[in-house]
Amino acid sequence: MPSTLCSAVAILLLFLTSCANASFGGGFFTYAKNEDTWIHEAESTLIVPAQPPNNKGIVALWIGMDMSDKDFIQSLIMSNVDIHNGEWHTYAFTLYPKGLPAERPHVFIKAGDRVSSHYIYNDATGQYDQTVTVNGQVASTLSTSDGHSLSCYSGLEC
Numbered sequence: 148m149p150s151t152l153c154s155a156v157a158i159l160l161l162f163l164t165s166c167a168n169a170s171f172g173g174g175f176f177t178y179a180k181n182e183d184t185w186i187h188e189a190e191s192t193l194i195v196p197a198q199p200p201n202n203k204g205i206v207a208l209w210i211g212m213d214m215s216d217k218d219f220i221q222s223l224i225m226s227n228v229d230i231h232n233g234e235w236h237t238y239a240f241t242l243y244p245k246g247l248p249a250e251r252p253h254v255f256i257k258a259g260d261r262v263s264s265h266y267i268y269n270d271a272t273g274q275y276d277q278t279v280t281v282n283g284q285v286a287s288t289l290s291t292s293d294g295h296s297l298s299c300y301s302g303l304e305c
Contacts, residue, residue: 173303174300174301174302174303175300175301176298176299176300176301177298177299177300178297178298178299179296179297179298182215182297185215185268185295185296185297186212186266186268186295186296186297186298186299187267187268188265188266188267188268189210189212189264189265189266189296189299190263190264190265190266191210191263191264191301192261192262192263192264193208193210193224193261193262193263193264194259194260194261194262195224195235195256195257195258195259195260195261195262196258197258198226198233198235198258199226199305202226202228202233203228204227204228204305205225205226205227205228205304205305206225206226206227206303206304206305207223207224207225207226207302207303207304208223208224208225208301208302208303209221209222209223209224209301209302209304210222210264210299210300210301211299211300211301211302212266212275212296212298212299212300213296213297213298214275214292214293214294214295214296214297215294215295215296215297216292216293216294217244218241218242218243218244218291218292218293218294219241219242220240220241220242220266220275220277220289220291220292220296221240221241221242221264222237222238222239222240222262222264222277222279222287223237223238223240224236224237224256224262225237225238225253231253231255234255235255235256235257235258235260236253236254236255236256237253237254237256237262237279237281237286237287238250238251238252238253238254238279238286238287239251239277239278239279239287239288239289240289241277241289241291241292249289249291250289251279251287251288251289252287254279254281254286254287256281260281260282261281261282261283262279262280262281262286263279263280263283264277264278264279265277265278265279265280266296266299268295268296269290272290273293274290274291274292274293275290275291275292275296276288276289276290277289277290277291
């Protein structure tokens with residue numbers, strides 16, 4: 148079975164100071180070179196930063212994978228002043244090109260927490276199993292998306 152391993156540890160503390168004037172910040176990207184290879188498993192760990200000063204909207208940190216069926220799976224670390232009073236929270240999520248997204252309940256987190264996202268292709272179901280852990284404890288799981296992942300990348304949205 149073709150596979151590629153994408154593993155990353157990302158600390159995005161430095162990017163948050165420029166959120167007020169940007170819509171996307173820095174990140175990383177990896178991809179399969181052709182359709183005969185694909186990402187079988189990916190894992191990342193983000194260390195939750197302090198809240199950005201003067202946040203009046205949404206800040207989202209995420210690691211995600213584009214799927215061959217056009218779905219997008221991602222684990223989010225988010226602060227939204229309109230939801231949960233802007234407190235950091237995390238959850239597993241899948242965005243579909245048509246229809247409503249699939250997501251799990253939001254789990255509150257705080258600065259300094261280690262949020263890990265693990266994606267693995269499940270040969271038995273033909274889907275990706277997504278697990279989000281906070282400081283080593285499972286916080287959210289979701290199994291979705293047929294097809295294979297052709298890219299893995301991070302994002303910082305403000």
